[in-house]
Each structure stands twice: as structure tokens, then as C-alpha cells.
Amino acid sequence: MNLLYAIVIGTLFGSGVLLMLKGDLFRVVAGIVLVSNAANLTLMASGLTRGQAPILPLDPGEPVADPLVQAMTLTALVIGFAVTAVLLALSLGVYRSGRSVDLDDLSEQETEEALEREATDIPPDEAVL
């Protein structure tokens, strides 16, 4: 099982990274979701126990799934959820200010703005000395 867990987690992570390297902001967000899924599965897998749900009263003969990693995974899930919601909202904000959701487009726009700024900027001391 260890190897299987590891391969699945690696696949999740790798796919996430691939998406994060794309130009499309929504794909980047999806990539981050996949990476956090990989992290959650790692947490769960690190419990290394499976069995009945940890709800009292327990059946004495059976193994119990580790409740601590479950609690931690839950916390991680919820925080991941909040972060993703923020990322999506920020992507929307980026679209609204740049009229594009593509990082390459945005880079180009920024570069143009930077060139414009260079052309119009007054050095701080010019007005003074």
C-alpha cells in the first residue's frame, strides 16, 4: 500500500505542478487544488491505519482508523477551501483589471506599462537640483 499511496500522491502533485505552469490563471488555481489534494492524501495516508470509523462505542476486535490525522486533514481541507475561494476571486479581479486571465498577456501588459513609466518618470532629484 505504501508504494501505491506514494505513486498516487506523486501523480496528483505532478499533475498539479503541470497545471500551475500553464498560462491560464484558472488552470493555475486547479493546479493548486490538486497539490493541496496531494497534501491531504499524504496526511491521511500517514495514519497508516484503516478500519472502522472512530466513533464510540467501538467494536473491540477491529482496528480503528486514526482519528488524529482525520482531524488534521479536516482542518487542512477547510483551509484549502478558503484559500481556493480567495484565489478564484483574485483571478476574477485580475481579469477585471487586465481584461485577460492569461499570465503571458498580463506580463506583456505590465512590461508595456513599465516602459511607459520609464518614459514619463521624473527622477526624484531633477525637480530639485
Next chain:
Amino acid sequence: MSGGPTKPAVSGSAAAAIGAAAVLLVAVAVLWASGGGRIDLPWAPAWDLRLAFGVDGLAALYWYLAAGVGVLVFTYASAYVPRHLAHDERPRAEEWRVHAAMTLFLVSMVGLVTSEDLILLFVFWDLTAIASWLLIGFDRQKREARLFALMALLITTVSAVLMLIGILMLRAEYGTTQLPELFRLAEPGTTVAVAAGFIAVSALAKSAQVPLHFWLPRAMAAPTPVSAYLHSAAMVAAGVFLISRIHPLLALEPALLDALLVIGLASMALGGVLSLAADEFKRLLAFSTVSQYGYVTAMLGVGGSAGAAAACFYVLAHALAKSALFMTAGAVTEATGTKLLSESGGLARRMPLLAAGAGAAAAGIAALPLTIGFFKDELFFKAAAERGTWLAILAVLGAGLTFAYMARFWAGIFLGAPKGDVQHVERRLVWPVAFLGALVVVGGVVVAPFADLARSAADVTNGGPVDLKVAYHLDTRTENLMALGAWATGLLLFAGHAVITPALRWVERAGDAMGPERLYWGGLRLLNDLSDRAHDFEIRDLRSRVAAVIVPGGGLVALGVVLTPTAGAYAVGSFETEDIALGVTLVVCAIAAIAVTFPRGHLALALMLSGVGFALATAYALIGASDVALVAVLIETIFALLFVGVYALVPQQVLRREARRVEGRSRMVRDLVIAVASGIVTTLVVWSALSRPIPVDGMAERHIELADDAHGQDVVTVILADFRGLDTLVEITVVGVAMIIVAAAVRTRTRA
């Protein structure tokens, strides 16, 4: 000017500021009369920081100055600032900014002078810098005001970093930042020398001493009451205050004192020359301040009983007179509309009270008899003469310069032929000057109370009792001869001003061309360019930045994997029949994850992503984590809806254009290589981690046992809501904050 400002009443904010200053003045009077006082409260006990304040002689002197001059300057400001705002056609409502910042400054100043802990002192030091930044940049619609406010802030706070380093060095060496402790423990040595040197550099920057003097004339961009306060009695005084405060440490290293002496003399000379060259009232006064604090720095460099006494008395006498002169400059500009000596004259008859007050103050700075200033020079000459002949000569020359530019200032404004119209100004612009002028004269007759205050301050500076006696002596003692020499030199310089002006202008131009101010602007420009470059580099390819984080990070982790001994690190683990369902689910999950990277359409992307999530939720359920499975299902549902909801707000053509975009081949290969490599590294790391679980026997069992005590049956919920409740509290706080961000980001419309 639009229709001429009407007579403004004192606004509420001004009254509050005046009241605060008056309360603080009464407070120091009561405290000092009752022999001082101490407060010592724990602040951050783990770091041995205490809120330790004490009123000793030195604190009392500067507190008196800050609060006393504060009352007068704030009163002046209550009439001046409304006029200032009216000239710039700004609403009068902005007035409170000045009063609030001035009060902040006053309070920080009181905190600064009473601090007995160097860290505490540093905090107030930076607070005064912030207040002064707000004040100098008050005319924030003017580019120059903003630039010069920044200059004052940078010079005083960047140098303050040196001070902090010095403080931390002392703390590392002696384990305390409490001043009394440090004075007890400190011994001559490199640490003390370097640390005290650093602190002194910061203090000299604040007192506008050469070569960091150039910010002070620039800070004249501030409204005049600000200059009258910060640049006479408070901010620049804070620098020499700090040197006085740590003088016992400085005195351990004679080289430091010599450096102070040299810097002080250089400032005295350069300030005097540039002041004599200046045509603008406030520029003249600013360089005069540089020069006058040069005297004080030099006296602190001379040290000993005489030096300490001269320095402390000098600060007192100078602050009274100088703030009166700044206020005079403001009142004259308000009455005549000019800021230049060459355009003014003959005001003595039109504004007699102002002329008298300013005359007394100018005489005080020029050290004429029957003013408190006479004694400041007497003490100065005495200390200089004790040190040696060459210093005595320099002292006389410096005092001569002072006499000359003060004579120029007063005579230029009040004597000669009247030029231009004179408008009526409020009494509040005049009587603070008259009051201070009167005080300067009273001090010249009844000097004992002033001398007592200065003496108790000098005791602290010197670290022992000093000998401070002042009186008029009608004999030919050295001090009197030196004073006569200074007046003669001054008269000569004043009379021959027209002759020496070209030389003075040359010094001024040379300073502009190669002075340290060039370095400041050059440095600022360099930093600006650097930041632009870094920004451009950063944004030119945002996507490479993502890779730039992942690749080195992954590389480091991979290095860790390679370096870890492999023996027993990787175990395949058992795979039982009952694991088949879980295994299949996990494989489905992996396939789904790979599939997410394929679709071009955005809707398919979101759906496949939730496919991964649901597969994972199933896996959780199979492991036996029903709580996690439930939450995972719910979250995946919400995710899918969120993605779709956000898509709905982005026009279809934008999404379609994005979906049709074709990647370059090399780019795709590069991304794929990075992704596969990071997947493999992750697999290895997770595999080795899972293969060697840290034995934490009984963690799970213990939690399950305790759940009953917590009256719960679902152990996971018990852990979340009880055992690890703090985690959950933080978690829901994150959710709440995220909600605020999302709602705000969704609502904010595009900037035009």
C-alpha cells in the same frame, strides 16, 4: 491669495494641542519640583524589556523645552495654519493634521527624554521621525514637500538602524538595555566604542550635523510653526539630547569625543558660512541651527564638567531664541508676502512688538549682554579656552559668524527703508515671539533658575556634579576678551558683507555641486532604478517565476532524498484482498488527476477537478474516515459551483480565447519535464516517509480513550471541537477572512 484670510478663531484641534502641551508643562513642573519620578512597568518580560521612565535633570530640561516652547508654538500655529491652508486653497478642516502630528511629536519627545531603556528610547526616536515626516510633508500636494519629508525621514531613520545595532551590541555584551545598568557595567573596549559610535552617528544625523546636515534646510518645506518647533526646540535637539544621554558611554572612548569635537566645529563653521550666504529667512535660520548645534556637539566633545555645562546651557538658551526667530520669519512672511531678506526691510516701525521680541531673540543667539545668550557664550568660551588656544580661536570665529548672520537677519527685516505693503496679522502670530524675547531678556538678568536647570542636566551628562556658575564680570578675564573679539569679528563680517558675498556664494555652490546631498539623491535614484529593474525582470515572464519557485524547492527536496541513507527507507508494504477497493479508487484518482491536465474547455476542467475530489472522498470513506469523506464531498460540490460561478463573470470569448491558445513546443516540453520530475520526487519523499513511520504508540488510542471524558462519541469531532479547538478557531477565522476578501474582490469593479 483668495480674498485674504479672515481672522480665524482657535479650532478645536488646536485648542486640544495647546491643552496637551500645557498639561505636560504643568506635569514636568510638578514632577521636577517634587524631585523627579520613576515609572517601571514590565513590558516584554521574556526579553527583559521594561517600560522604564524616569525624570532626571536632563529629561526635565528637554521636557521643559518641548512642552514650554510647545505651548507657544501651538498657539502660534492656531493662527498660522489656517492662513497657510487658505494660501494654498485647501479646506481649513485639514488643520487638525498639523496639530495632531505636533502633539504626537511632543508626546514622543517626552517619552524619548524620559526613557531609561535604550529599546524604549529607540521606539520613541522613530516615532518622532514619523511625526516629523508627517509635518514636513504637510503640503502633500507639493512634490518638493513630499521629497524633502522623505529625505528627513530617510536620513534620520536609516541612521537610526545603526543606533539599533549599537543598542543590540550593548545588549549582547552586557545583557541589558537599561541605561543605569549599562553605565554601571560598561568598561572601555571595542564593543562600547563601536556601539556608542553607532548611536552617536544616529544622533548626529538627527541634529543635522555635517555631513548629514543637508536635510535640515530642505525640511524648511514644512509650514513655519513646524520649523519653529521641530527645528529649534525638539527634533534637532533630540540628537544632542541622545549624545548627552549616553555621554558616560562616549566618555569611555576619547577618540569618539574627539570625533564629536571635529564634527561639531565643522558644522559650526559650515553652518555659519552658509547662513551668512542665505537670502531666504528660513534657510538662514536652518543653517544657523546647524551651526548652533555644532557648538553643542563640540562642547559635548570637549566633555568634562565645563563641556557638559556649556552644552546643556547652550541648548536651553538657543531653543528659546531660535523658535522665536522662526516664528518671526513666519509672521513677517504673512505680513509682507516675502520670504527673502533682499526684499524686506523697515518693518521696525510697522511691527514694533515683533521687532522688539525678535531683536531680543537675535541678541540672545548673538550672545549680547543682558540676554541669556551672553552666558551661553561665556560658558562656551570658558570650555574652549580650557581645552586650548586653537579651539579658543575657532570659538571666537564661530561666535563672530553667529553675530554677523543674526545682525543680518534682524537688520535686514526691521531696519532700512520700508519695502512693500504690510498686512495686519493676528496677535497670536506676534505675542509668542514677544514672550520668548522677554524670556531671553529675563534670563539675561535673573539667570539662576535657568542655570539650575542646565546644571542638573549637565550633572547627568557628565555623570557627576558639574561646576556651572554664570554671572557678569566687569574685568578682563579670558571669556570677556573672547566675547569682545567675537563681537568685533561679527561687526566686521556684517559691515563687509557685500565684499565677502562672492566668496560665500562660491562655498554654497561648491556644496551644491559636490556636497553629500548629491550622494543622497544619487543613492535614491540608484535604488529607484534597481527596484524598477527587479520589477521588470519579475514581470517579464510571470510563469517562469512559478517555475523558479518550484524547481529550486524541488531540487532541494530531491537532494534530501538522495542524501538520505536508503537502507530500509523504502518498503513496498502489504496489499491485502480487502485493500482492493481502496487501491482501485486510488488508481482512479491518479488517472483523474492526469486527466485534469488535458481538457481545453474550462467547464470540463472544473468537472474533472471535482472528479478527482470525489474519488479522493471515496478513498477516505474506504479508509474509515467518514467525517473526512463527508466534508470532502461537500467541499468538492462547493468547488465545482465556485468555479462555474466565477466563469459566469468572465466573458465567454475570453475563456474561449484562453482555451484555444496553443503553447510553444519547447515550453510544453519544459513544463512536462518539471512536472514529471516533481511528481517523481514527491513519490520518493512520500514513499520513504510512509515506509518508516515514527512510532507514536498510543496517540490514536489515547485520543479515543479521552473522547469519553469529553462526553463525545465521534472522536474526530471531539478532537476538532475540543482537544484541538484552537486549531479549529484559527481555521474558522481564516474562513471568515477569506469570505471578506472574496466578497470584496467580487464586488470591486474595474478601475476606469
Next chain:
Amino acid sequence: MTTSALTRMISRSLLAPTLIVALAILVKGYASVGDGFSAGVVAALGILLQMLAFGRDQVTADLPIHRAPLVAMTGLFIGFAVLAVPVLTGGAPLEHWPPPDEKPIYLGTVELITAVVFDIGVFLLVLGSCVKVIDALAGAAAEDDA
């Protein structure tokens, strides 16, 4: 947004059961699967369904949607109150009540213990947050259409 009469009827009749399920998940969370977070999400999904079926305007008129931030902040406040109250009475932060050896008070099968109060806070926060976000998105979409 146009939806068929049948969809609307079903949606409307589903609201109450959804909220009851959410409540059940909340109060039984201590004894069985579920907790405040799941309950909050379920309840929010119920409200989302109403929005989809009836449109934002109608739902805003029917339900106190604009109170969502208030609900969320109340939840957060309850959470911090559970943290702080034991400290005020001299205990440890988040200290459990009643103590391990005492029997809790039962209301039917619902136990009255601090952890349940805490979970109610979590529930309110999650419900309020999700509804607020849903409402913001729906509102922005409506503006875009206009």
C-alpha cells in the same frame, strides 16, 4: 433566470428538509459523523438551490440573505467566547465544561457541553461565509447582465 414550475416546486419543498439535515448533522456531530462545518455547507447549498431556482431577487426578498455577514461574525464571536470565557473564570483557554467526571445535561439526546456551543459557532460562520460568497457572485452576475 427561467426555471420550470416543477423545478421551483421541488426546490422550495427541499429547503426545509435541507436545513433540518444540516441541523441534524450539527447537533449529532458529537455522537456521529458530521460537524459544524459540514452542517454549514449543507445549509448553504440549500440556499444556493433556492437562488438557482428562483433567482437572486426573489430569494433576497424571501430570506434574510443580507444578514449573512452578521451570522458569520456571530459564529466567530461564539468561537472566541468559548475560548475566552473559561479564562475569565480562571481556567485554561477552551476548557471543557462540564468536567470529565460530571454528567452533562441532556436535552432529549442532545448534550449541553461547550464543544457543541463551539460547533454552533463554526456552523454559523461557515453558513454565513458561504451564503455571502454565493450572494456576492450572484450579485456580480446580475450586474454583468444589466
